Amino acid sequence: MKPTVSVVVPAHNEEAVIAAGLDTLLAGAEPGEFDVVVVANGCSDGTARAAARPGVRVLETATPGKAHALRLGDAACRTFPRVYLDADVRLDAGSLRALVAAAGSPGVLACAPQVSWDLTGVGLLVRRVLAVHEALIRPGRALAGVGVYALTAEGHSRVFPLPDVISDDGYVDSFFTGDERVVVTGARSVVRPARTVRAHLARRVRVRQGNRQLAALGRPLRPLEAGSLRRVIRSGAAGPLNVACYLAVLAVDRLLTRLRGDRQDWGTDASSRHNEPTAAS
Structure with a gap:
């Protein structure tokens, strides 16, 4: 079967x-329906071994960096459209098929699913x-921050070869406007946010670095x-207590940013974690 x-x-x-994640993706898929390439980069654990299964090609490289x-994975792909999926994000076969269908619509060059948050173990303040954060960015969200995006052959030609950027999804999103990129309501990715305030603030450092690099x-x-x-x-999308918590954490984030200084240490992104857009800088 051609993928x-x-x-x-x-x-x-x-x-x-x-x-x-791979079990979720492949459950219900026909043999050969999906061409899946896992790229284990700079790993010191058993990522490559855990990924090995029928229907998945595993590439290994000692060089870290998303x-x-x-x-590397893109060069090994066999067909279009191409979907780029963070390893810690869940996407099922039905959602993948919905992305493929959307990518086949006239004028669409890129698409992404709606996001669903797995809040297991996430603290109340977070x-x-x-x-x-969701109420702020959901109206304008497209390809960034959902852990998955898909490109048609024409969309791919605008973006690849991808440079060494921290926020790959933000970079890709910037190449498309209007109806060229769509959010597919029939597709859903499941993303795990930071569980604690400390982890959230640490992630914000990476978000700021990625945003400065894109600028x-x-x-x-x-x-x-x-x-x-x-x-x-005013719309009631977020209650007063939630807004107060958001502003308090934002104030701490800004204070820490000033104390640390505005360093542009972009480094090498060795993580496959998704890059979320900034709701407020």
Whole structure:
């Protein structure tokens, strides 16, 4: 059977999650329907071994870095459209088929699923912050922050070869406008956010680094419209207590940023974790 889609999964030390993610993706798939390539990059654990299964090709490289892994996996793909999936994000076969169908629509060059948050083990304060964050960015979300994006052959030609960027999804998103990129309501990715405030603040460091890098490359993320938080409050999309928690954590984030200084230490992104857009800088 000729594959209907190629899927690239960059994975750096993802032994704990890669098997479950691949099982979710392949459950119900026809033999040969999906061309799945896992790129174990710079791993010191059993990621490659855990990923090995029928229907999956595993590539290994000693060089860490998500962008590097994406390029290697992309070069090994057998067909279009191509889907780029973070190793810690769940996507089922039905959602993958919905992305393929959307990519075949006239004028569509890129697409992504809707996001669903797995809040297992996530603290209450982080849940409140996430609720406001989602209310702020959901109206303008496209390819960034959901752990999955798909490109047609034409869309791919705009973006690849991918440079060494931290926020690959933000970079890709910047190449498409209007109806060229769509959010597919029939597809859903399951993403795990940071569980604790400390982990959330640590992730924010990486988000800021990625956003500064995109700006330096002339590919800045689209900013929120003025008054977005006020509209969220007035609409009732996030309650007053959630907003207060969001603003408190944001204040700590800004304070830590000033104390650390505005370092542009972009380094090498060795993680396959998804890159979420910034709701407020």
